[in-house]
Amino acid sequence: MLVSPVCLPPVSVGNPNFVTSKVTTTLLSKPTTPTNTPIISIMVSESPQASSPSQFSSKPLKVLIVDDNDINLKILTKILAKHFGHLIQATSTLSSGVSALDSLAKDEYDLILIDIEMPVLSGVETTIEIRRVDSKYKILESNRKIPIIAVTTNTLEDERKKYTEAGMNGCVAKPIDLDELKTVIEKAIGEGIEIKKPELLVATTS
Numbered sequence: 001m002l003v004s005p006v007c008l009p010p011v012s013v014g015n016p017n018f019v020t021s022k023v024t025t026t027l028l029s030k031p032t033t034p035t036n037t038p039i040i041s042i043m044v045s046e047s048p049q050a051s052s053p054s055q056f057s058s059k060p061l062k063v064l065i066v067d068d069n070d071i072n073l074k075i076l077t078k079i080l081a082k083h084f085g086h087l088i089q090a091t092s093t094l095s096s097g098v099s100a101l102d103s104l105a106k107d108e109y110d111l112i113l114i115d116i117e118m119p120v121l122s123g124v125e126t127t128i129e130i131r132r133v134d135s136k137y138k139i140l141e142s143n144r145k146i147p148i149i150a151v152t153t154n155t156l157e158d159e160r161k162k163y164t165e166a167g168m169n170g171c172v173a174k175p176i177d178l179d180e181l182k183t184v185i186e187k188a189i190g191e192g193i194e195i196k197k198p199e200l201l202v203a204t205t206s
Helices: 070-087 097-104 123-131 157-166 178-189
Strands: 061-066 088-094 111-115 148-152 170-173
Touching (some): 061 070, 070 178, 088 097, 097 111, 097 123, 111 123, 123 148, 148 178, 170 178
Parallel strands (some): 061 088, 061 111, 111 148, 148 170
């Protein structure tokens, strides 16, 4: 679209796919088939609409994850809980851009991790609605400059440019490398953070 210092247990949903380089995990691409698990890098882009570092540096984060794939939501939630739980007050998950916009009109968040390819409203379209002051969605003013990180298989240069122009603050590719995710989050929220890493994190997917 939280935990103890032990290895993240696998999500048992099919044949195992082991990732062994750094500390990584696998998020499903679309369609979710055993042979369609992409290997991606992480890149960071800065947006002129990024929130100031002081806005998020002194409080636990409320994170919103938006993805139309339930397995991806579960995996990302486990990653945050396992390795960034000491930074996070609460994590919410939603399965569409529309539901995210509805939630942002009622509840305050500090960080959004959002999929790009979603029905009705894509991650880019959702971000544009969050940033625009004349949006038909009555987003809370405090949420309009919230850091937004794309979690996607689409990391070509032209696509990254679209994310930046829409107002996103970073892009994380799949599978997720924890050190790189840390860097992206640090840039987005303007704070140095620590991560807790087991020797290997394994996610099983189908």
